[in-house]
Amino acid sequence: MAPVHGNVNPKQRQYEAMVRALSADLYRFAFWLSRSETVAQDLVQETFLRAWKNLDALRDAEAAKPWLFTILRREHARLYERKHFDTVEIDDSVPEDAAFASPERSGDAAQVRDAMLKLPDKYREPLAMQVLGGMSCDEIAAATDQQPGAIMTQLFRARQRLKRLLGGKAALEGGRP
Amino acid sequence: MNCLDFRRRIGAEPRSTDPDLLAHRDSCREGCAGFWQRAQRFEDDLEAAMAVPVPDGLADRILLAQATGERRHQVRRRRSWMAIAASLLIVLAGAGMFWRQADLNSLPALAVAHMPEEMDSLTMTRPMTDAQVEAGFAGRSATLKGPAPNGVTYVRDCMVGPYPAVHAVTRMDDEPVVALYVPGKMGERDASFRRDGWDGRELALREGTLVVMAQGASRHTMxxxxxxxxxxxxxxAPQAVGRI
Incomplete structure (x- = not known):
C-alpha cells in the first residue's frame, strides 16, 4: 500500500520511512537478543515508540540504524531488569520453535540458527549488531561501552565458537569446503 | 601484514574492505585468498540464517501503535489546554467581578449614584450666606478654615453610600457644580472621572476627600x-516664597 503523504508532517514521514526501512532488521536483532518472537515484537514496538519521542535527536539518516539498535539494546536491558528473568546458560536454553516454522528451516540455515542460539550473549550480541546492523567494531564498541579491541576479540571468538558448534574440519576453517 | 594478522582480522570482520587486508589477500601465496573466500561463504550462510522471518504487518502495527499513542497524547494535550483556558477564564471573570465590585464602591460611583435623589439642589439659584454654609459643615463636625466660596446655593449634610458627607452646590457662570466633602475618608491622590454623564474630580484633602462634579461644566469652572x-x-494655601 502506498504511503499517504498529504497532510503528514515531515517528522511523521521520516518516522514512517524509518519504520518501513528498518523494522525488519530491528526485529531480527531483537529476536537474536531475546530468542523469543513475542519479546522481540514487544521490544521493537517499544524501541520505535521511544524513537518517536526522541526523533529530533536523530540528525543523520545513516545513523538511524545504529541509533535504533542502541535504543533496542537498552530496552532489552530494561526488560530484563523489570522482569528479573532467570539467567540460564545458553546451552541449556530451548529456542521458540515458531521462529523456525518457515519452510526455510532446513539444512545449513537451521543448523547455523541452532548454533547461534547456543552462543553466549557476549558473543551473540556483537555478532548480531555486526551482521544485521552492519555496524563496525568501533560503532559496536561505542554502543556497548567497550574497547574496539575487545569487540574484535568477541567477534572473532563468536565465529570460532559457531564454527565449532557447526562441527567439521571445513567449518573450522571458515565455512563450506 | 602477515597471514596470522590477516586471518584474525578476517575472523572478526569478514566483510572488511580495509585496503591492507585486500592487498594481503591478493598477494599472499599461503592460501589467504582461499581463507577469505571460505570466510565470505560462511558469512553468506550466517546472514541468511540470521534473517529470521519477520511477522506479517509488523511495520503497520508499529505505525498504528505510534499513531494511536500520538492521538491520545494530542487529546490529553488539548484537554490540558482547555483546562488551562477555563482556569484562566475563571480567574479573569473573578478579577473582573472584583474590579466591578471595587468600582461600584468607589467614591465617584457612590457620588454619582447619590445624585438622582438630590437633583433639585441643582436648580437652586439663591446664594447662601457664609454662616449658612458653615452651619452645613458643622453638621458633620467639620469647620471651614477659609472663606466659603462665592455662589454657594445649597449645603446639606447627607450620606454618600456609607459615608457621612457635606453636599454643597456652587453656581458659577450660571453652571451648578456639586461639591461632596467626605471628612475622614482619606484618598491617596487626586483623580478625574467621567461616568453616567458626570465629569468630576476626586481630590485628596488633609482631613478627607472632596468630590467636585458637574454635568457639562467647563474645565475652567470646575x-x-x-x-x-x-x-x-x-x-x-501658604504664600510661596519666591527666589529673588
Whole structure:
C-alpha cells in the first residue's frame, strides 16, 4: 500500500520511512537478543515508540540504524531488569520453535540458527549488531561501552565458537569446503 | 601484514574492505585468498540464517501503535489546554467581578449614584450666606478654615453610600457644580472621572476627600470651584516664597 503523504508532517514521514526501512532488521536483532518472537515484537514496538519521542535527536539518516539498535539494546536491558528473568546458560536454553516454522528451516540455515542460539550473549550480541546492523567494531564498541579491541576479540571468538558448534574440519576453517 | 594478522582480522570482520587486508589477500601465496573466500561463504550462510522471518504487518502495527499513542497524547494535550483556558477564564471573570465590585464602591460611583435623589439642589439659584454654609459643615463636625466660596446655593449634610458627607452646590457662570466633602475618608491622590454623564474630580484633602462634579461644566469652572472649596476647607494655601 502506498504511503499517504498529504497532510503528514515531515517528522511523521521520516518516522514512517524509518519504520518501513528498518523494522525488519530491528526485529531480527531483537529476536537474536531475546530468542523469543513475542519479546522481540514487544521490544521493537517499544524501541520505535521511544524513537518517536526522541526523533529530533536523530540528525543523520545513516545513523538511524545504529541509533535504533542502541535504543533496542537498552530496552532489552530494561526488560530484563523489570522482569528479573532467570539467567540460564545458553546451552541449556530451548529456542521458540515458531521462529523456525518457515519452510526455510532446513539444512545449513537451521543448523547455523541452532548454533547461534547456543552462543553466549557476549558473543551473540556483537555478532548480531555486526551482521544485521552492519555496524563496525568501533560503532559496536561505542554502543556497548567497550574497547574496539575487545569487540574484535568477541567477534572473532563468536565465529570460532559457531564454527565449532557447526562441527567439521571445513567449518573450522571458515565455512563450506 | 602477515597471514596470522590477516586471518584474525578476517575472523572478526569478514566483510572488511580495509585496503591492507585486500592487498594481503591478493598477494599472499599461503592460501589467504582461499581463507577469505571460505570466510565470505560462511558469512553468506550466517546472514541468511540470521534473517529470521519477520511477522506479517509488523511495520503497520508499529505505525498504528505510534499513531494511536500520538492521538491520545494530542487529546490529553488539548484537554490540558482547555483546562488551562477555563482556569484562566475563571480567574479573569473573578478579577473582573472584583474590579466591578471595587468600582461600584468607589467614591465617584457612590457620588454619582447619590445624585438622582438630590437633583433639585441643582436648580437652586439663591446664594447662601457664609454662616449658612458653615452651619452645613458643622453638621458633620467639620469647620471651614477659609472663606466659603462665592455662589454657594445649597449645603446639606447627607450620606454618600456609607459615608457621612457635606453636599454643597456652587453656581458659577450660571453652571451648578456639586461639591461632596467626605471628612475622614482619606484618598491617596487626586483623580478625574467621567461616568453616567458626570465629569468630576476626586481630590485628596488633609482631613478627607472632596468630590467636585458637574454635568457639562467647563474645565475652567470646575478648576475654579475645586480651588475655592479646597481653600475653604483647608484654609488659604501658604504664600510661596519666591527666589529673588
Amino acid at each position: 478648576d475654579a470651584v475645586a480651588r475655592a472649596w479646597r481653600a475653604a476647607i483647608e484654609g488659604p
